[in-house]
Amino acid sequence: MWSRRVERVAGRAIQLVICLIFFVGVYTRNLSVVVNSVGALGATFLPAILRRDWQIRLDPFLGLWLAVAVLLHAIGMLGPYTYIDWWDHVTHTLSATVVAAVGYTTARAIDEYSEAVHFSDRFMFVYILLFTLAAGVFWEVLEFGARLAADAVGMETVLVQYGPEDTIIDLVFDSVGAVLVALFGTPALTGTIESLTDRLEQTRT
Template identity: 80%
Template sequence: MVPSRIERLAGRAIQAIIVCIFLVGLYTRNLSVTVNAVLALAATFLPAVLRRDWQIRLHPLLGLWLALAVLFHAIGMLGPYHYIDWWDHVTHTLSATVVAAVGYVTARAVDEYTETVYLPDRFMFVYILLFTLAAGVFWEVLEFGARLAADAVGSEAVLVQYGLDDTIVDLVFDTVGAVLVALFGTPSLADTIDSVTERLERTRP
């Protein structure tokens, strides 16, 4: 396991890089780079907010993994999405693993919280895939909507959408990320599941 000090330093380094990307977006007056950098930076603070306000303990590497996923996305807006073919595949796979982890933790916590819900392992595998793909489809719709809105007002789109073929490939790599979590990532999420379950118990009427 990565020591907490190294984890914090890595997290701060990622945040610093995202701030630099934000400044580049401001300097070049690139709306898509600026907006995505702001959203990416906000996402890196989410684990700390969950710990402080909701007393939910994330796996030490989960917050770092989230920060890495949004960092790759923010860097991609600088240009790699356009001239590096595999960059989009990497970002979708990374993001899908985060989404799959969130879906798995939520479902397992509810399963442990109440006896009226029972989710067998085989169902969980399918659930992780469907949850991640649903989130992937939602993201693709957002990209398409952002493009239409930008065209309607004559401004730069804050999200990039390259057509139907690109959407299908994105969903394929979303599936890869979901499968990776379903096969290898679930044991490391046990502490986070316990934390979410404890939070549900504290809010029980």
Template identity: 60%
Template sequence: MAQWLRRADLGVLAGRAMQSVIAVILVVGLWERSIAVVVNASLALAITFLPALLRRDWDVHLGTGLTLWMTLAVLLHTVGMLGFYVSVSWWDHVTHTLSATVVASVGYATARAVDEYSDAIYLPSRFLFVYILLFTMAFGVLWEVLEFSARFVTDLVGVEAVLIQFSVEDTIVDLIFDFVGAVLVALFGTPRLQSLVTSLTERLDRVSTG
């Protein structure tokens, strides 16, 4: 028990540290009047509080590992807005892969929870493998459309681009790394998501019983 508490405390400290870095980047963005940095840092900081809100309001526990992984993904994205997306060629690849693993994890856990909750639904492992890939890629395409739309609007009004979008070739590479992240979760990540699946299933049980 003491060892578990120490690990939990370390997880909380790591999460708080990453939140603090994002907050500092937000202040830097405000100081430099960078719309892109401010918008992305604000959204990233809000996302880091999502696990706590789910736990408090819905009694859904993402788990320390997934929470830290999600926080790391948005942190690296926020850092990238300081110029790393442009100056470091592989930065975009890392952030897309990490983000894709988070999306794939949430998509899998949700589908698996519905499968365990309902006797009328049966999702075989092969189907879930394909589902993880399709779900993640669909989200990736949606994100790329959002990037193009945001870039079009900011260029139209003559303000700083909120999201980084270089070219169609860049979009294809982004989707490739989204696919890599989805495959990693489908092959190796699903056993580690069982606690989240259980939490979501219990939530569905409580909702159905009132």
């Protein structure tokens, strides 16, 4: 069973690895590695911020879940995205589970908070899938825009985009991540949903 101590130790180790990736990016003058490692490092602090500033209960597993997702993305920018065919599939699936968890938790908390709405399990399954795909499409558009902007100014792109076929495959694995959360991930989110509902109640009061 996960504990806060395990999360803290493993989280610090992951942050250290991401810092090393940042310095590799600086040393090699690789802008994409630098930018993505900074973003990944910032994401690892989100669970602590949610707990401290918003009093949101997060299972320790959820903090590690996010940290591993951003770590694999940061590592991918060093080369695995280019040289390992399945690396992109793994990172998209894992990242999609994080996005799906956010969408599910928010919608279920609103469902618990408000008597005006009721989301059935069937609706939630479809919602999680569509929410995750929408986020995936937004990310792909962001990658495409970053590449166009980099080409226009003659700079190295900070996000990697390999074309329409790659985009479709990415969205397929985004769907896989959403389905995994819909089928198996919701029990781990129960405490977070309850605390978010409590937070909404406090806001209304």
